[in-house]
Amino acid sequence: MREVVTTLRYTSITEEMAHAKQLFATNDTEFTVEGIEEIPSLREVIETMVAQSLREALVNAYKHSYAKRICVSFHYDEEQLIARVTDNGIGFEEHMTDHGNGLHSIRERMKLAKGKASIHSSPKGTIVMLTMFVGKEEQR
Structure with a gap:
């Protein structure tokens, strides 16, 4: 775990949402972010884990969902x-989530x-x- 954490490059949630906005503009998907101002100041490693999990969820939606609307809320x-x-979007069969690395990596x-x-x-969409938990040790 320590080795994985020390090799991570810091990724901010705010930057990740800006990248997602650019990504979804390329395929005319309505993309909204709500409550981003509510995010507390987190330790870099914690924020990176959340930001990368959000990235994975959003890339999956971009590639596979055929969604017209995607919302991230905090x-x-x-x-x-x-x-x-x-x-x-079109959703997927939940029992298939263990076969790809994306959703598994979000959980990990x-x-x-x-x-x-x-x-x-x-078939009406997906929710990730x-x-x-945001205790004192997770905050900066």
Whole structure:
């Protein structure tokens, strides 16, 4: 774990959302971000794990969902930060999530950051929810 963490390049959530906005502009997908101002100041390693998990979820949506609308929302309530990626795409069969590295890596990153990821999909879209306990040791 320590080796993985020390080789990570810091990635900010704000920068990741700016990149996503540019990405979705290339395929005319309506992309919105809500509540980004609610994100507390996190340690770099924790923020990087969340940002990279968001990137993975958004790249999956871009490549596979055929969504017309994608929203990332953030909510912070003094104890936990919740980041939620919602799309109105075609979804996928949830039992297939262990076959690719993308969704598995989201779960692993969040586990390393002492958080959790839940992924729910249906033919009406997909929701990826990242929940991060934000105690004093996770904050800067």
